[in-house]
Amino acid sequence: MLSAEKNERLTRVGPGTPMGELLRRYWWPVATHDMATRVPVKRRLLGEDLVLFRDGSGTVGLLAEQCPHRRAALWLGCTEEEGLRCGYHGWRFSATGECLEQPGEPADSTFKNRIRATAYPVQELGGLVFAYLGPLPAPELPRYDLFVWDDAWRDIGHAELPCNFVQIMENSVDPYHVEWLHGRYGSFLRELGGAAAPLPVVTKKHVKVAFEVFEHGILKRRVLEGHTEEDEDWKVGHPLVFPHMLRVGAAGLATFQIRVPIDDENTWHVWYQTYRPDGGAPPQSSIPVYEIPLVDERGEYLRDYVDGQDIVAWITQGRISDRTKEHLGRSDLGVIMLRKLYAEQMDAVARGEDPLCTYREPHDVIDLPMERDKFGSAVEFRQLWTRESSVRYSPIRDQVLELFGDPVPAWT
Structure with a gap:
């Protein structure tokens, strides 16, 4: 368990908090490409x-919501060829926060030269808009492999979840939940729904697990029942990318689950999917973006697929999990390691140091480790993935299977 003080330190992300200061040293997805339009x-x-x-020039800007003139919201505004004009009194600001125009002020006034809106650097990469809210100079935007591959298809699912981002990240270093939440509980739901066959991928027992801090965060390894340390689950493993992403997938499918703290109690969860068959994929005209539903037509949380089960486990811990009441065991070693890593990196920032996964030198790509052949039949895995993960909601689900030359099942 954690003390109330340590739980506060771990979960508060606002300006001036230890975790908030740590997280402001990183670039964060703030929007999908379709959100950045002429409409603020x-x-x-x-x-x-x-x-x-x-x-109008195509420049993307990110400003503090309230206008520095009379504090009206700048989303009540209109984009011009250059910059954003406040809808209240017409003051116009550039993407860098410079005040370009002040209607109503004398023609010879220099007042606008002394006014700035709070502006943050933004960059576009791989269909996402990234923002940096920390001290300058900003580090390089990490060009992780899935964001920059030029021979892959992509789609982007997203949802706003009513919980703190840390309890989502802790799930990523908790391998034992797979055999119970997705295995036993998932099979129980299938039984209730009339499907007797469990999902073999998620019902195997964990024989051995290990975690290690490495250059990109925490590497997770495991040996499942019937497997050995020569299998990729152990030999390669897959990473939690510090401080906010999980990398998962196999058989030409790879996903970043990106956990973006909206505030202390809410998280924007992004499923960034890539599809890369052997030999690469043909050019993609655009990257589809879609919302992941949280509830069914009765208002009940969706739990009939893997990501839905995870979401409910995260949300039902509360907006901020009360870690003063938990009881950790040996199976929680990954969770303990992650909390320790967050604490160490908060301390590093307090000393004026760059935290883990800060890149100051330009680079072309950052390749991450990931298992490829871990589930046996690649065809069966891809059909399972497109049915039991968030990809079930993708508008290009069938086209993805066709891209790999897989049969497209009659979805039920």
């Missing part, structure tokens, strides 16, 4: 209310 939109990141826009 509200976004919230790390407890700060923001406005995202693309002006």
Whole structure:
């Protein structure tokens, strides 16, 4: 268990908090590409209310929500060829926060030269808009492999979840939940629904697990029943990318699960999917974006697929899990390691150091380890993945299977 003080330190992400100061040293997805248009939109990141826009020149800007003139919201505004004009009194600001125009002020006034809107750097990469809210100079935006492959298809699912991002990240270093939440509980739901056959991928017992801190975060390894240390689950493993992503997949499918803290009690969860058959994929005209539903038509949480089961486990811990009442065992070694790593990196930032996974030198790509042949039949795995993961909601689900030359089942 954690003391109340340590739980606060772990979960508060606003400006001036230890975790908030750590997280502000990283670039965060703040929007999908389709959100950055001529229409200003509200976004919230790390407890700060923001406005995202693309002006007539194509430049993307991210400003603090309230205008520095009379504090009206800048989403009540209109984009110009350059910048965003406040809808209240017409003051216009560039994407870098410079005040370009102040209607109503004397023609010879220099007042606008002394006014700036709070602006944050943004970059576009792989269909996402990334923002940096920390001290300058900003580090390099990490060019992780899935974001930059030029021979892969992509789609992006997303949902806003009413819980703190840390309890989602802790799930990523908790391998034992797979055989119980997705194995036993998932099979129980299938039984109730009239499907007797469990999912063999998620019902195997864990014989051995290990975690190690490495250059990208924490590497998770495991040996499942009937497997050995020569199998890729152990030999290769798969990473939690510090401080906010999980890398999963196999058989040409790879996903970043990106956990973006909206504030202390809410998380924007992004499923960034890539599809890369042997030999690569043909060019993709656009990257589809879709929302992942949380509830069914009765308002009940969806639990009939793997990601849905995870979501309910995260949300039902509460907006912020009360770790003063938990009881950790030896099976929770990964959770303990992650909390320790967050604490160590908060301390590093307090000493004025760059935290883990900060990149100061330009680079082309950062390749991450990931198992490839871990589930036996690649065809069966891809059909399982497109049925039991968030990909079930992708508008290109059938096209993905066709891309790999797999049969497209009659979905039920």
